[in-house]
Amino acid sequence: EPEVTQTPSHQVTQMGQEVILRCVPISNHLYFYWYRQILGQKVEFLVSFYNNEISEKSEIFDDQFSVERPDGSNFTLKIRSTKLEDSAMYFCASEGGQYYTQYFGPGTRLTVL
């Protein structure tokens, strides 16, 4: 069964550094999402992406964040200058098919020191 994959599984970085989180969506899907979950809190929507552009973004997704689909398979989330409060699990999801169902990857745990 096709699945969404994410790398790395855990990323540790220093405050102020740039990080890139990578996702490989399910191959025939066209809609892509990033969500995050701070420890002990709800899963929060960050951004959606379709046809090589952002469809919607949340208040969290400020100028420090960017997304890109650099080739036909990868979907990336970049945080330009990480802050302590960016520490969270980041989930990628892709959507396609008849019923608009989103399928999530296993997540990347980002720890900012």
Added chain:
Amino acid sequence: DAKTTQPPSMDCAEGRAANLPCNHSTISGNEYVYWYRQIHSQGPQYIIHGLKNNETNEMASLIITEDRKSSTLILPHATLRDTAVYYCIVLSYGGATNKLIFGTGTLLAVQP
């Protein structure tokens, strides 16, 4: 904000059916009810969805009331591996995006 209300936690004995309720009294006619679960900080896992008819798949059954204001997710024979947070989400299609708005869900603890 999430448009659904769920109990914060429930227990279920292993092998028994787990019935997880969800209220969505403000649901619109074109909104679907989706269920996901999250096992200990893993990525949310899709379970099932429906519009107004009851639905069943290999994981679960979804019972939606006739007025569509509430629904119940049924895991027919719960196992220890079903211990997770279960999220009920309403979603309408066709907008710019189909973002999912997660609430706090129901923590289902399956007891041996």
